[in-house]
Amino acid sequence: MNAVVALDAVSKNYGPVAALESVSLDLVAGETVALAGHNGAGKTTLMKLALGLARPSSGTIRVFGQDPAGRHGARARRRVGFLPESAAFHGAMTGLELLAFYARLKRARVEPLEELLERVGLDHAANRRVGTYSKGMRQRLALAQALIGEPGLLLLDEPTSGLDPDSRMQVYDTIDRLRAEGSTILISTHALAEIESHADRVALLHRGKLLAAGELQALRRKAALPSRITLVVRPCHTERVLSALTVRAEVRARSEERLVLAVPHADKIAALRDIAGLGEAVTDIEITEPGLEALYHSLTREDGR
Numbered sequence: 496m497n498a499v500v501a502l503d504a505v506s507k508n509y510g511p512v513a514a515l516e517s518v519s520l521d522l523v524a525g526e527t528v529a530l531a532g533h534n535g536a537g538k539t540t541l542m543k544l545a546l547g548l549a550r551p552s553s554g555t556i557r558v559f560g561q562d563p564a565g566r567h568g569a570r571a572r573r574r575v576g577f578l579p580e581s582a583a584f585h586g587a588m589t590g591l592e593l594l595a596f597y598a599r600l601k602r603a604r605v606e607p608l609e610e611l612l613e614r615v616g617l618d619h620a621a622n623r624r625v626g627t628y629s630k631g632m633r634q635r636l637a638l639a640q641a642l643i644g645e646p647g648l649l650l651l652d653e654p655t656s657g658l659d660p661d662s663r664m665q666v667y668d669t670i671d672r673l674r675a676e677g678s679t680i681l682i683s684t685h686a687l688a689e690i691e692s693h694a695d696r697v698a699l700l701h702r703g704k705l706l707a708a709g710e711l712q713a714l715r716r717k718a719a720l721p722s723r724i725t726l727v728v729r730p731c732h733t734e735r736v737l738s739a740l741t742v743r744a745e746v747r748a749r750s751e752e753r754l755v756l757a758v759p760h761a762d763k764i765a766a767l768r769d770i771a772g773l774g775e776a777v778t779d780i781e782i783t784e785p786g787l788e789a790l791y792h793s794l795t796r797e798d799g800r
């Protein structure tokens with residue numbers, strides 16, 4: 496399958512700082528990949544390389560088969576929509592005027608702009624001055640700006656940064672809709688816990704290195720992190736529950752009526768069978784699989800950092 500974005504052993508140095516170290520990563524048409532990592536991991540640098548705003552120190556990057564910073568990069572760059580980490584707009588213009596301005600800059604068609612505002616849930620505010628928009632509305636306007644010209648690739652740099660939970664949800668709703676329509680999207684984020692359900696694959700960056708890339712389920716299996724089982728037990732039954740377990744289980748927390756266990760993924764079903772056999776000694780159960788944050792911690796520990 497042809498990659499929309501293909502990085503092959505890409506390194507980028509800023510003087511002594513290695514912002515990216517030999518990163519190889521492909522993004523194929525129709526998939527949403529979360530580029531996840533903490534501050535300074537190299538996420539924005541990777542986006543800048545994909546936009547042709549910077550060149551790799553070594554290795555190659557191709558966007559739609561072209562070097563985006565090369566002689567023929569303009570054709571590829573025109574097919575990319577970009578949401579920068581902090582977008583600033585002129586407050587005196589209306590949402591619609593602003594999109595028309597950006598459409599002219601991009602030499603894109605101006606007619607479907609109302610439709611774009613509708614897609615990001617801003618049609619009701621099309622003729623309001625941007626200065627009266629909330630931060631969440633401005634971010635959705637920035638997303639609409641990135642969608643001008645029906646780009647084949649969307650690069651979203653920290654799209655939910657600094658937003659309250661409601662606004663974050665609205666941005667994710669828009670991203671989910673674009674994803675369902677088959678857009679190709681690269682989202683950079685340090686909000687590891689919340690990105691999980693909004694991407695097909697995750698690429699974990701840490702201090703310029705790609706720690707892992709793949710579907711979350713597969714990464715979880717590979718990291719073999721334990722599942723967390725929380726049990727509510729009848730008073731004074733915790734010991735009985737523990738002695739009934741035939742699998743390795745680490746007790747993470749314990750009180751008279753509550754047990755929190757860490758159980759290896761491979762032993763989870765056997766543990767549940769043991770617990771089911773206890774009848775009414777256990778009154779409630781909750782199973783939590785390790786999230787992206789736990790995975791990231793485990794991989795950075797392995798990496799010795």
Ligand SMILES: Nc1ncnc2c1ncn2[C@@H]1O[C@H](COP(=O)(O)OP(=O)(O)OP(=O)(O)O)[C@@H](O)[C@H]1O
Nearest residue numbers: 509512514532533534535536537538539540541685
């Ligand atoms: N123009 C530059 N000159 C010098 N160092 C830079 C430059 N741009 C980035 N860096 C450094 O490269 C590293 C990666 O930065 P980058 O902005 O790509 O990370 P990030 O993952 O996007 O971080 P954040 O989440 O904080 O935006 C950091 O150590 C940063 O200080």
